[in-house]
Amino acid sequence: MEDYTWNLWHGCHKISEGCKNCYVYRIDSGFEKDSSVVLKTQNFNLPVKRSRSGGYKIPSGSFVYTCFTSDFLLEEADDWRVDAWKMIRERSDCTFCFFTKRIERLQTVLPTDWQDGYENVIIGCSVENQSAADKRLPFFLEAPIKHRHIICAPLIGNIELSSYLDRDLIELVSAGGESGEAARPCSFDWVLDIRRQCVEKGVAFKFHQTGARLIKDGRLYKIDRKFQHSQAAKANINFGDNIGE
């Protein structure tokens, strides 16, 4: 089954260290576009768009990467998100996955029928370093969510995660370095340490990309964008069943 990307609004505001080299800003700058202006996109209603035959354009069973040119929980999108939740609800036959650095806002913007979470929504809480983890993960664990992933990216420091790794609550921890010309180096030791914590707690772990600069055995490797996923896969350090492709 093909994966889809649903960028329903575009633009965001930098809120933490992990945002420093945000790829939305990086790509927009090439088009002299101001990424701090948040606008709905033409694809806003993609999940419920229909083809001429009358069926949904996105087939049943699809995986939909949601809101990757903004943050789904951004304040400016509060009014638009009401309709977004309705579309996600209507397409309960598809899985929607979004990452956020604003997890503390989730409980104030949930739809009324959310209860303990929609079965078809995966939420990834992004944490780039220890302070982000300590700030965001307590909200993440408390929130009513059916499928939780912790996204340690762009990883810019070691993170002690153990106290947050409840295998009944966290389905996957994913780690990755930063991309782009100005990428900060990621140490492979940090990646391995997060993996160790996951193994000890029985939580699935995935090394999803190396980033552009990886330090391994004291040496700095510069890795071209097109090899960052494949090189991470070659490290062969994924753990558990829930690691996807």
Ligand code: SF4
């Ligand atoms: S929250 Fe995400 S999209 Fe928004 S500025 Fe930070 S890195 Fe970019």
